[in-house]
Amino acid sequence: MNRAEHYAYRVRWSVEDESYVGTVAEFPSLSWVARTSSEAFEGIRGLAEDTVEDMVVSGEEPPIPIGERSYSGKFQVRVPPELHRRLAIEAAEQNVSLNRLAAVRLAARP
Known part of the structure; x- marks a missing residue:
């Protein structure tokens, strides 16, 4: 090959x-x-x-x-504490997990 x-x-x-x-x-x-x-x-x-x-x-x-590489579907992102707080609040307001909110946001990017 x-x-x-x-x-x-x-x-x-x-x-x-x-x-x-x-x-x-x-x-x-x-x-x-x-x-x-x-x-x-x-x-x-x-x-x-x-x-x-x-x-x-x-x-x-x-x-x-x-x-051709295998991926686990997991990766870790470090963000400032204030951004973490804002995202956690937004996720709670939308009744979704923080992980789900991040995945949706990442998928929306071209």
């Missing part, structure tokens, strides 16, 4: 570079700058494939693609 095909790629316009920049979430230190978005995508994908190949040859384990 070519793991690099399943990585999370992103191409964005860079005002500073006046070019498109391709990145891959599983390798935050890698990027590829190009004149077109398609060139940036092909460049970063090729770089990721080469990086995975080099890792395998040297006996390293390439990262598992984000989309």
Whole structure:
């Protein structure tokens, strides 16, 4: 399996570079700058494939693609005490748990 095909790629316009920049979430230190978005995508994908190949040859384990990882559905967020209080009051007023209020709010974000 070519793991690099399943990585999370992103191409964005860079005002500073006046070019498109391709990145891959599983390798935050890698990027590829190009004149077109398609060139940036092909460049970063090729770089990721080469990086995975080099890792395998040297006996390293390439990262598992984000989309293929298992998640528990739990994570902890630290907030200031006053925000915690406000959210707890809002949850109580809506007769839902604080967890439910947070999940609904997070799901509403694009």
